[in-house]
Amino acid sequence: KNFVNNEFIQFNVALYFLLCETVSLSNVNITNSSGTGMSMYATGGRVDIENCEFSFNAQEKYSKVGGGGGLYIEFVYCIPNDTSCAVNDIMSNVPSKYSSNSVYNIRYCLFHSNNARVNDQTNNTFIIPQKSDHLAFGRGGGLSLFIKGNATNNTIDIEHCRFTNNIALWG
DSSP states (O other): TTTTBBBBBOEEEEEEEEOEEEEEEEEEEEEEEESSSEESSHHHHEEEEESSSESBBBBTOOOSSBBOSSSSEESOOOOTOTTTTSSSSSSTTGGGGOOOOOOOEEEEEEEEEEEEOOOTTTTTTTOOOOOOBBOOOTTTTTTTEEEEETSOOEEEESOOOESSBBBBBOO
């Protein structure tokens, strides 16, 4: 959420997973998207991503929406029944199966020439993430992983992957 106006942030992504459990991708190429290649938001269980390619995914130069980078994974901030955590939105009370006890296997993948820089990084409109609020864009050119709040007992295994020529504001 945009914590200035309390509205959802618009972003571009080629392949988007939300509240999914047990995902398997093999031999998938995501290239030349005008945003992030693939986003996995509150996706739990066993996730296998093997022999996939994420290349040339970038936010358009003068775009007013966010996005960019190869693969973005986020475990949500709020835990179930935590009424002090988030405002009333779809993600403020997700079941813990989407934030804990997950296994991600990312193997034999190529992350090449993805760009996660944000367009307004040089002026005062770029907001540094803090507490439960954040703007994830600009972090991790090839792979960006956000683990927040009470996400527990998760395994992220990255093996035999290549990361070349990826650009990001952070990472």
